Every structure is written in C-alpha cells, then in structure tokens.
Amino acid sequence: MDLSTEICGIPLDSPVLNGSGTFDPLAARRAFGDALIEDFPFAAFVSKTITRKTRVGNPPHRLWEAPSGLINSIGLPNPGLEAFVAGDLIELTGLPVPLIVSVMADSAEEFSLLVETISEVDGVAGIELNVSCPNVHSGLIVGEQPKETEALMKELRPLTDLPLIIKLTPNVANPHEVAIAAEAGGADGISMINTIKAAAIDRVHSRTWLGAGAGGLSGPAVRPIALAQVRAVSTAVEIPVIGMGGVEDADTALEFILAGARVVAIGTENFRDPQAGSKVRKGLAGALERRGFESLQAAQASTLS
Amino acid sequence: MVVDDRPIAPFNRRECAVAETHPAGGYRVFTLVDEQGPEPDPGQFYMLTAGDHWQGEAGRPYLPRAISVAAVTGNPGALRLMFLIDEVGPGTRLMAALEPGQTCLLAGPFGRPFSMPKALNPKAAGAILVGGGIGIAPLAILRRALVKRGVPSRTLLGFRDRAHSGGVDELFGCEETRLAFEDGSSGHRGYVTDLLLKVLAGDDPGGAVVYSCGPPMMLEAVRSICAESGTACELALESPMACGFGACFGCAVPKTDGTYLRLCVDGPVVSGDEIASAMAGEAA
Ligand SMILES: Cc1cc2nc3c(=O)[nH]c(=O)nc-3n(C[C@H](O)[C@H](O)[C@H](O)COP(=O)(O)OP(=O)(O)OC[C@H]3O[C@@H](n4cnc5c(N)ncnc54)[C@H](O)[C@@H]3O)c2cc1C
Ligand SMILES: Cc1cc2nc3c(=O)[nH]c(=O)nc-3n(C[C@H](O)[C@H](O)[C@H](O)COP(=O)(O)O)c2cc1C
Ligand code: FES
Numbered sequence: 001m002d003l004s005t006e007i008c009g010i011p012l013d014s015p016v017l018n019g020s021g022t023f024d025p026l027a028a029r030r031a032f033g034d035a036l037i038e039d040f041p042f043a044a045f046v047s048k049t050i051t052r053k054t055r056v057g058n059p060p061h062r063l064w065e066a067p068s069g070l071i072n073s074i075g076l077p078n079p080g081l082e083a084f085v086a087g088d089l090i091e092l093t094g095l096p097v098p099l100i101v102s103v104m105a106d107s108a109e110e111f112s113l114l115v116e117t118i119s120e121v122d123g124v125a126g127i128e129l130n131v132s133c134p135n136v137h138s139g140l141i142v143g144e145q146p147k148e149t150e151a152l153m154k155e156l157r158p159l160t161d162l163p164l165i166i167k168l169t170p171n172v173a174n175p176h177e178v179a180i181a182a183e184a185g186g187a188d189g190i191s192m193i194n195t196i197k198a199a200a201i202d203r204v205h206s207r208t209w210l211g212a213g214a215g216g217l218s219g220p221a222v223r224p225i226a227l228a229q230v231r232a233v234s235t236a237v238e239i240p241v242i243g244m245g246g247v248e249d250a251d252t253a254l255e256f257i258l259a260g261a262r263v264v265a266i267g268t269e270n271f272r273d274p275q276a277g278s279k280v281r282k283g284l285a286g287a288l289e290r291r292g293f294e295s296l297q298a299a300q301a302s303t304l305s
Numbered sequence: 306m307v308v309d310d311r312p313i314a315p316f317n318r319r320e321c322a323v324a325e326t327h328p329a330g331g332y333r334v335f336t337l338v339d340e341q342g343p344e345p346d347p348g349q350f351y352m353l354t355a356g357d358h359w360q361g362e363a364g365r366p367y368l369p370r371a372i373s374v375a376a377v378t379g380n381p382g383a384l385r386l387m388f389l390i391d392e393v394g395p396g397t398r399l400m401a402a403l404e405p406g407q408t409c410l411l412a413g414p415f416g417r418p419f420s421m422p423k424a425l426n427p428k429a430a431g432a433i434l435v436g437g438g439i440g441i442a443p444l445a446i447l448r449r450a451l452v453k454r455g456v457p458s459r460t461l462l463g464f465r466d467r468a469h470s471g472g473v474d475e476l477f478g479c480e481e482t483r484l485a486f487e488d489g490s491s492g493h494r495g496y497v498t499d500l501l502l503k504v505l506a507g508d509d510p511g512g513a514v515v516y517s518c519g520p521p522m523m524l525e526a527v528r529s530i531c532a533e534s535g536t537a538c539e540l541a542l543e544s545p546m547a548c549g550f551g552a553c554f555g556c557a558v559p560k561t562d563g564t565y566l567r568l569c570v571d572g573p574v575v576s577g578d579e580i581a582s583a584m585a586g587e588a589a
Contacts, residue, residue: 027551027570029416030309035316048554056564060504063545063555067364075555077565210479219367271371271548272354301580 001285005295007240009186010098010125012043013297015296016253016283019267020102020167020191021048021074026091028274037096041277044098046191046265047089050118051103052110054080064200069221069246070196070268075214076104081117093123100165104130107291108199110156120159125177126163128191143169146181151183163188165242168233170222171197175229176236180296183237190233191242191265193226219268220246227259231304233278234260241253248276250283254291257299311418312343318354318369318412324385324390325401330454330464330471332389334375335399339384344419345374347447348541348574350355351386352549354410355399358431364516366396371546371569374414375442375476376449386411391439415549417574419447422456422514424539425576430512431457435501435527437519438464443541444518445476459483463497463523466490498526503531505534514538524583531571538577544568564569 003014018041025045028036033302036169057077064071091100101124103114111129131143131152142148149166154278156164167184168175170193179190195216208214226245234241243261246268247253253264268278286298293299321337328334336369344437352369376387403409422429432451438445441462451458460482464470467490473482484492485500493500497519517527518541531538547553549569556573557565558572560586566572 021554022552024551024554027567030311031314031550032316033313035313039316057554059559060559063547063553065368068367069364070368072547072553073553075351077554077557185577221364241370268338268547270368271553273315274548274550274552301462 001295003281003284004303005263005296005300006166007037007044007242008126010044010100010163012098012263014043014284015240015257015263016042016277016281016284017044017263017265018046018270018277019265020046020130021076022267023270024048025095026088032274038229039069039275039278040096041203041281042097042266043263043281044100045092045095046100046128047092047102048078049076049104050078050081050083050084050114051076052105052113054078054083061209061211064209066198066217066219066221067201069217070218070221070271071200071215072195073206073209073210073215075212085117085121093121094123098248099123100126100128102128102130102167107209108152109150111156112159115156115159115164119162119271124162126165127160128165129285130167130168130194131169131259141169143167144172144176149178150181150185153182153187157186163167165189165191167191169194170225170245172227176232179233179237180226183239187239189240189242191244192233193222193229193245195221196225218245223252224260227255227267230261231259247280250287251282253280253284254287254299257301258304260303262300311416312349312414313343313412314343314415317341317444317485318352318410320408321411323405323407323409324586325405326403328471329389329475330338330473331389331469332472333405334387334389334472334475335400336385336387338413339386340382341383343379343381344384345386345414345446347414347450348443349374349414350420350549350573351411351413353388353400354545355396355403366394366399366469368547369410369412369549370396370400371543371549372400372530373443373541373573374494375445377446389439389442389445389476413549416573418570419443419539419541419574421454422451425539426512427513427515429440429514429537429555431459431514433501433504433513433515434458434460434518435497435515435517436460436462437497439521440517440523440541441473441476442518443466444516447516448477461497461500461504462487463487463519496523496526498523498530501527501530505530505536511535517541521584528580528583535569539574540577540583541573542568542575542580
C-alpha cells in the first residue's frame with residue numbers, strides 16, 4: 001500500500017514523524033552508525049526545540065516513570081540559535097528526509113529572529129512554533145490564549161515562505177479555540193499534543209522528585225486525552241493536524257488518523273524502541289487493511305460517526 | 306558528526322533468549338544470547354525489557370532499564386552476555402525472575418566504555434579496580450579485558466555483608482581480589498575506600514590508574530581520593546535513563562563547568578575530573 005502523503009505541502013513517504021525533543025539523530029548515529037540513515041525511522045524529522053540563547057536544561061532529576069508513561073522536566077537544553085545554525089543544523093539538513101525546525105521564544109521579537117534566521121537556511125522544510133512547553137517559566141504562555149496566539153501568528157506569517165506549524169499545549173480548557181485563532185493568524189498546520197502538566201513526589205524524602213519541581217506527562221497514559229483534543233481541534237479547523245501523545249504502534253497511530261490527524265508523530269515510544277518509527281510505518285498498511293481502508297487517504301478522509 | 310571507535314549497536318531492539326540464570330549472593334545473574342550485536346567494550350550497557358511481562362505492576366515498568374554487561378563470552382553471531390541484577394524495583398524484579406526458555410528485549414551496546422590504563426596515564430604500571438555492591442558488574446568485564454591484555458590489576462570490592470558478595474568468585478576469580486564488609490563479617494571491616502587509601506599509600510601515585518563503580522557515596526570518595534593524590538581515575542556512574550542512546554536528555558549529570566553531560570552518550574564512564582561530584586546526579 002502506498003503510504004505517501006504530505007503535511008503543509010511537505011511531501012512525506014509515510015505519515016510517521018517524530019515528536020520534537022524525542023529523537024537525536026546525531027547521538028543515534030554514534031550509537032547505531034550508518035544503519036540509522038539507511039533505515040531512517042521517520043518520514044520527516046522535527047528537531048528539538050531551539051531557543052535564541054544557549055540553555056543547559058534543568059537540574060536532575062529530569063525523569064520519572066509513571067504508570068504507562070513518563071514525566072519529564074528536561075528544560076529544553078539546546079546550543080542556542082547561533083551555534084545550532086553553525087553546527088547541528090548543517091548535519092540535520094543532510095538527513096534523508098525533510099527537516100522541520102522547532103523554535104521557542106518568550107517574545108514576538110525573539111520568535112521573529114528565530115523564524116527569519118532558520119528560513120534563510122537551505123534544506124529546512126518547515127518551522128514548528130513551540131508555544132506550549134509547560135516546563136519553562138517563560139512568563140508568556142502564548143499558546144494558552146487565543147488572542148495572543150493569533151497576534152503572534154500574524155506577526156510571524158509574513159516573515160517566511162516556509163510552512164508554520166504551531167504546537168499546541170494540552171493544558172487549556174478548550175484547545176480548539178487556540179487552534180481557530182492560530183488558523184486565523186495564518187498557521188499552516190497544528191501539532192498536538194505537547195506533554196500534560198504533571199508532578200512526581202519522592203515519598204522517601206518528602207519532596208518533589210524532579211529538579212525543576214514539575215514536568216510534563218507523555219506516553220500511552222496521555223493517549224485518550226490526546227485523541228479527544230485531536231478530534232476537537234481537527235473538526236474545528238481546516239489546516240492539517242500532526243497527532244501525537246502515546247502512539248505506540250500502527251494501531252494506535254491509526255486511532256489518531258481516525259480522530260482527525262493527517263499524520264502522526266512518535267515521542268516517548270522512541271525511548272522504548274529506537275526503531276519505533278519504522279515499526280509503526282511497517283505496520284500501518286496492515287492496520288489500514290484490517291480496518292477495511294483501501295488507502296491511507298481513505299482513512300485520512302474518513303470521519304468518525 | 307562525532308565518530309568514535311565504540312562498538313556500533315544494531316539499529317533495533319531485539320529479542321534475545323535467556324540461556325541461563327542463577328543466584329549470586331544477594332544478586333541474580335542471567336545470560337542472554339545476542340545473535341546480532343558486536344562484542345561490547347567494558348563499561349558499556351544495554352537497555353533491557355523483560356519480554357511479555359513488562360508493564361506488570363500498576364503500569365510499571367514502562368521504560369526499558371539500563372544494565373551493565375558483566376561478562377561476555379562466545380563470538381558475534383552467538384554472544385553470551387551476562388548481567389548481574391540487584392532487585393530494587395519492578396523492572397529489576399522482572400529481570401531477576403527470568404528463566405531459561407523466556408526472552409528479553411535488548412538494545413545496545415551503548416555508551417562510552419572504560420579507557421585502557423595507558424590511555425589514561427602513559428606511565429601506568431597497572432590498574433586498581435574499586436567496586437561496591439552491584440557496581441562490581443562493569444568491573445568484572447573490565448578485569449577480564451585487562452587480564453587478556455596482560456595488564457596487571459588489583460581488585461578491591463566492598464559489600465554490605467558476606468551474603469552480598471556471593472558472585473565475586475565467579476566474576477573475578479579469587480586472586481588479587483580484596484574484600485571489605487561494612488558489617489565486619491570477614492575481610493576488612495569497613496569501607497572499600499579504606500583499602501584504596503592503603504594501596505595508594507604503598508604505590509607510586511604517578512603510576513596508578515583507578516577504575517570504579519558503585520554507590521554514589523563510594524564513587525565520590527574514590528573521586529576525591531584520586532583527585533587529592535593526583536591519580537588518574539575513571540568512574541562508571543548511574544542516572545535515571547529512558548532511552549540509552551541520547552534521545553531523551555533525561556540522564557543529565559552536572560559537569561565541573563556548570564553544564565550537563567548526557568550520561569548515556571558521554572558516559573556512563575567518565576573521568577574523575579569531568580564531574581564536580583559523583584553524587585550530583587542524585588537529586589537537585
Ligand atoms: C549505565 C547503567 C548501568 C546499570 N547497571 C546495572 C546493573 O548491572 N545491574 C542492576 O541491577 N542495575 C543496574 N543499573 C541500575 C538500574 O538500571 C536502575 O536501578 C533501574 O531503575 C532499576 O529499575 P527498577 O524498576 O527495578 O527500580 P526503580 O523503581 O526504577 O527504582 C530504582 C530507583 O529509582 C528511583 N525511582 C523509584 N520510582 C521511580 C519512578 N517511578 N521513576 C523514576 N525513578 C524511580 C528510586 O530512587 C529507586 O531507588 C544501571 C543503571 C545505569 C544507568
Ligand atoms: C523527553 C521529552 C522531551 C521533549 N522535548 C520537547 C521539545 O523540545 N519540544 C516540544 O515541542 N515537545 C517536546 N516534547 C513533547 C513531545 O514532542 C510530544 O509532544 C509529547 O511527548 C507527546 O507524545 P508522546 O506521548 O508520543 O511522547 C518532549 C517530550 C519528551 C518525553
Ligand atoms: S537516557 Fe535518554 S538521553 Fe540518555
């Protein structure tokens with residue numbers, strides 16, 4: 001079965017991407033060698049979130065295992081825009097798949113700088129705007145307010161010809177309101193869900209386990225919430241949705257497509273199985289056939305009754 | 306792109322047969338047959354998932370667990386990887402319950418291995434291995450590698466009590482191994498670092514190289530003893546790990562310069578002077 005598709009005009013061999021911050025091809029290349037490139041697990045690669053300045057990330061602990069899930073407070077460690085463009089970005093544009101760069105900022109000016117700078121680099125296919133990360137005390141959680149979101153999108157839209165994908169936070173009462181505002185402001189696509197605010201208690205020492213105090217939950221534990229939000233958003237907007245939150249295998253990927261996502265992304269499952277992306281891709285044709293779909297497009301076009 | 310000479314892991318998570326299991330003192334030993342992977346270097350680790358039973362107790366374990374390889378025999382195509390398990394939670398509990406005929410999912414080998422003594426100190430005359438508790442696992446495979454290369458080594462191991470040292474003979478052989486027990490049940494009464502201080506006092510510190518793995522407090526004592534005496538040392542550290550191959554950035558350990566290293570990629574073996582404290586990864 002032909003699994004090729006597209007998102008915001010970016011051609012894809014399959015509807016399987018990675019979630020930002022959950023796979024590092026440069027580190028994976030060191031561990032797995034050229035096999036990583038020969039059988040690259042994703043149809044497009046989404047970089048970890050880049051900020052203007054260097055961030056070292058949060059103090060340990062950064063991880064807590066929850067029932068069928070993971071709470072993380074990594075804190076967006078990244079080399080900062082300048083070093084990223086001069087270093088890692090060059091290697092990422094050499095990957096055998098389209099590259100989407102994720103960026104985050106705490107002001108519209110900084111977002112503009114990030115978008116303009118990244119747009120000038122050859123080989124970048126799209127930009128994902130992280131307005132949702134619950135771990136960082138930016139003071140301005142744009143993605144929680146429809147008006148702020150629309151204003152930011154309007155400011156960034158004229159700055160680039162690249163597709164702008166907005167990554168929504170699930171930590172709001174009505175994510176579809178933010179999605180509608182993002183679409184009105186000129187967003188080309190929506191990526192969701194980011195992690196859900198969560199805490200881990202170290203009962204041995206009566207303190208919070210995570211160095212940053214709290215973090216975000218991901219993995220199968222969040223999947224039912226992600227499916228509900230993907231469904232609500234995809235019925236409210238025309239622009240396509242990249243659905244994620246606990247995708248584990250082809251069957252759960254198909255659930256997201258049936259809920260209204262155009263394509264899916266794998267996050268935490270990559271940690272359990274480095275080849276999770278390929279596993280989902282390889283299983284998808286069978287999963288579609290078992291459910292009576294003649295093509296991926298048929299499943300993408302179907303609506304739930 | 307960083308290219309180094311560590312063994313390259315197959316790009317997968319593969320099912321491996323459990324060949325053998327037995328108790329070893331307070332720990333459990335099990336051997337997996339890896340038909341695809343390269344021979345691991347001492348200090349490297351694997352990410353293990355104990356087959357069908359995973360996600361057993363109230364949804365945990367969910368993630369794989371990092372486990373050091375303690376011994377390797379056989380040849381690529383049918384490598385026998387031996388692991389030593391300390392039952393401390395749901396993941397190690399399932400691994401300790403494995404029996405021949407069952408399988409275990411494995412990814413790896415991962416991480417930075419131990420350096421050979423001459424690479425750490427060109428004047429090195431031999432190696433001193435200092436281990437405590439479950440930390441003896443990576444030292445066991447290191448010791449065999451040193452013996453194979455004809456590098457003289459002395460092994461100093463510490464345990465809570467006699468019962469926990471059951472695997473030592475099998476893993477290290479008896480020669481040149483000195484034991485310390487906190488409860489004084491035999492050997493030296495006290496800490497293994499007492500033994501290290503004695504050995505270093507009788508040595509030319511310029512010719513020694515120390516390798517260590519064990520509880521954070523012990524590692525920190527070893528690190529500061531070596532720093533004070535100017536002895537080259539490598540420590541195999543632990544931190545919580547979700548992936549083992551650099552994907553999650555969860556395994557951060559503070560470096561001396563205020564940044565963090567990713568222990569699964571930049572470690573688990575680090576040189577003593579890379580980190581401010583071997584206990585800093587423990588908690589904020
Ligand atoms: C490189 C490396 C090599 C290792 N080698 C070995 C080895 O050879 N043999 C061996 O037995 N172990 C080894 N370990 C340690 C082992 O991977 C961990 O102890 C692992 O967490 C055990 O899993 P568990 O489910 O049994 O215990 P856990 O439930 O994970 O408990 C272990 C510790 O983790 C913390 N913890 C408790 N609950 C949670 C939670 N929900 N989320 C996060 N942390 C929690 C607590 O501090 C607890 O004491 C190694 C670790 C590393 C990093
Ligand atoms: C360890 C970790 C790091 C993450 N880092 C980022 C990030 O840098 N930027 C971002 O937009 N999302 C980040 N995420 C969120 C994921 O991209 C994804 O939205 C979320 O984990 C839900 O998908 P999953 O359940 O499949 O993991 C991170 C998630 C995890 C678990
Ligand atoms: S364990 Fe995931 S990056 Fe080290």
